[in-house]
Structure formats: structure tokens, C-alpha cells
Amino acid sequence: xxxxxxxxxxxxxxxxxxxxxxxxxxxxxxxxxxxxxxxxxxxxxxxxxxxxxxxxxxxxxxxxxxxxxxxxxxxxxxxxxxxxxxxxxxxxxxxxxxxxxxxxxxxxxxxxxxxxxxxxxxxxxxxxxxxxxxxxxxxxxxxxxxxxxxxxxxxxxxxxxxxxxxxxxxxxxxxxxxxxx
Amino acid sequence: xxxxxxxxxxxxxxxxxxxxxxxxxxxxxxxxxxxxxxxxxxxxxxxxxxxxxxxxxxxxxxxxxxxxxxxxxxxxxxxxxxxxxxxxxxxxxxxxxxxxxxxxxxxxxxxxxxxxxxxxxxxxxxxxxxxxxxxxxxxxxxxxxxxxxxxxxxxx
Numbered sequence: 001x002x003x004x005x006x007x008x009x010x011x012x013x014x015x016x017x018x019x020x021x022x023x024x025x026x027x028x029x030x031x032x033x034x035x036x037x038x039x040x041x042x043x044x045x046x047x048x049x050x051x052x053x054x055x056x057x058x059x060x061x062x063x064x065x066x067x068x069x070x071x072x073x074x075x076x077x078x079x080x081x082x083x084x085x086x087x088x089x090x091x092x093x094x095x096x097x098x099x100x101x102x103x104x105x106x107x108x109x110x111x112x113x114x115x116x117x118x119x120x121x122x123x124x125x126x127x128x129x130x131x132x133x134x135x136x137x138x139x140x141x142x143x144x145x146x147x148x149x150x151x152x153x154x155x156x157x158x159x160x161x162x163x164x165x166x167x168x169x170x171x172x173x174x175x176x177x178x179x180x181x
Numbered sequence: 182x183x184x185x186x187x188x189x190x191x192x193x194x195x196x197x198x199x200x201x202x203x204x205x206x207x208x209x210x211x212x213x214x215x216x217x218x219x220x221x222x223x224x225x226x227x228x229x230x231x232x233x234x235x236x237x238x239x240x241x242x243x244x245x246x247x248x249x250x251x252x253x254x255x256x257x258x259x260x261x262x263x264x265x266x267x268x269x270x271x272x273x274x275x276x277x278x279x280x281x282x283x284x285x286x287x288x289x290x291x292x293x294x295x296x297x298x299x300x301x302x303x304x305x306x307x308x309x310x311x312x313x314x315x316x317x318x319x320x321x322x323x324x325x326x327x328x329x330x331x332x333x334x335x336x337x
């Protein structure tokens with residue numbers, strides 16, 4: 001008992017082969033996509049949702065908002081007491097002693113800054129007291145104190161100064177990260 | 182005719198699977214980005230970050246309001262007057278109770294003749310509670326001085 005229409009049978013078999021191949025291709029695509037992309041994304045999402053739930057459990061939203069308002073009030077009160085300076089003002093003070101301000105940028109900790117300057121150690125020694133000048137009574141000076149100076153070993157007239165204070169603009173460098181004074 | 186219909190059906194099936202996979206991935210990415218933004222901008226996260234800023238500022242202000250100890254300007258001027266070179270000057274806090282906010286001078290890379298460095302020793306050591314300088318033949322010529330209370334008061 002053979003196949004009555006062998007041509008038809010081979011056509012049916014060919015169609016089936018294509019369907020099996022397409023199924024295998026799709027399965028391979030889904031498996032690849034799952035391990036390469038979907039699984040890491042699902043893990044990230046799970047971790048983020050857990051963090052969100054933990055934050056909410058630790059401190060309910062209403063309480064967090066009340067505490068945030070109090071912190072913002074304290075920050076505003078501190079800012080009111082604290083003078084501020086600009087990079088242009090710093091450049092002027094340094095320039096008076098032949099020291100050039102090359103760049104000013106915020107440091108890693110909140111309230112810190114880094115100045116790159118060029119000049120002589122003598123000029124720097126003369127200029128620094130002006131930068132650290134005390135504010136009027138009851139107020140905090142823009143630059144609280146300078147705490148480190150490093151000389152560039154290749155260009156000996158260049159120095160990197162680190163200090164603590166409030167600089168309101170960073171015209172000689174990229175803008176500060178959020179929360180920096 | 183039948184064969185081309187099968188090909189078309191298979192092609193549509195594969196394309197639909199690929200599209201569904203990519204759409205699902207885009208949906209998950211959007212959800213992850215949205216959740217990340219919500220976590221980052223939540224009052225709890227902002228509270229944490231703003232409180233850290235406030236605490237850091239308060240520490241800096243409290244430090245400032247303690248006695249000054251010694252200033253960087255003074256140390257730079259001191260070595261300039263002594264014609265002694267340096268690579269790095271750092272002012273630090275000893276952390277001792279009642280100490281000035283910056284009461285330790287640490288200098289690296291001193292450069293000068295032995296006479297010049299001896300003069301530095303003579304002038305600086307009496308103002309320090311503890312004073313150390315590495316011998317000039319040894320690199321990198323360190324100096325450390327924990328200043329005496331009020332030793333630099335006139336200069337501040």
C-alpha cells in the first residue's frame with residue numbers, strides 16, 4: 001500500500017519541516033532573549049521594587065516628607081548665615097598676587113572645592129589669607145578654610161588647592177553635583 | 182500556491198515572535214526605568230541625600246567654629262621665607278579633645294640644603310608639641326608637626 005500521490009506527500013513534508021524550523025528558531029530566540037536581556041531586567045526590577053518597599057516600610061511617605069521639610073528648613077537657615085563667593089571673585093583675589101586661577105570645581109564631599117592655580121609659592125602665600133578672610137560677626141565666611149596644597153611635579157608653578165566653603169558658581173569648571181554648596 | 186501560503190504563515194509567525202520579544206523587553210526596560218526614577222526621587226531617598234549634605238555642612242561649620250590652629254597661608258609663607266621647597270602641604274586634625282580644628286602640619290617632598298632644613302627645624306620645632314623630619318638623604322623628606330595650642334595665634 002504506497003502513497004497514492006508521492007509529490008503531494010513530499011510537499012506536505014516540506015511544509016512541516018519549515019514549520020518545525022520556524023518553531024525552533026523562535027524557541028532559540030526566546031531562550032537567548034531571556035538569558036541575555038529579560039532575566040537581568042526582571043532581576044533589576046525585582047531589586048528596585050524591593051528597595052522601594054523597604055524604604056516605605058522603614059519610613060512611611062508622610063513621615064519622610066515631614067522630615068525632609070525640616071531638613072530643608074535647617075539647610076536654608078545655614079545657607080542664610082553663610083557668605084558665598086564666586087569663581088570670578090576668587091580669580092580676582094588671586095590675580096592681585098600674580099596667581100592665575102585655572103579651574104575651580106567641587107570636591108567629592110559636600111562643601112569642599114578644588115582650585116587649580118598657577119603662580120609662585122610666594123604669591124600663593126600672599127593670596128591665601130585674602131581668600132580665607134573672616135566674615136563679619138555672626139556670619140560664616142565663604143571659604144571656611146583651606147587644608148591642602150599640592151605642587152604639580154611636572155609644571156612646578158602649578159598648584160592644586162583643596163578647601164571647604166561655598167562657591168556659588170563654577171564658571172571655570174562643569175556645574176557642581178546636586179546638593180553641593 | 183499552497184507552498185507560498187505556508188512560507189508566508191511561517192514568516193509571520195517568526196516576525197510576530199521577534200516583535201513580541203522585543204516589545205516585552207522594551208516594556209520591562211520602561212518599567213525598570215520608571216521604578217528607578219521613583220526610588221531615586223522618593224522623599225525617603227531625597228531625605229537621605231539632603232540629610233547627608235546638612236550633616237556634612239554642620240560638621241564643616243562646627244570645625245570652623247573651633248580655634249583655627251594653623252592656616253595653610255602661614256605654612257606656605259613659612260617655607261617661602263625659609264627658601265625651602267615642598268611638594269605637598271596638608272593640614273589635618275589630631276582629633277584630640279579640645280584641639281584646634283587643624284593642628285597637624287604634614288609636608289611631603291621638602292627640598293633644600295641641610296642648612297636651610299636645620300633652620301626650619303630650629304624655627305618650627307619649638308612651636309610643635311611633637312615634631313619629626315626625615316633625614317634629608319632619605320626620600321621623600323617628610324615633616325610632621327603637631328602644633329602647640331596658641332603657637333600660631335598671632336598669625337591667625
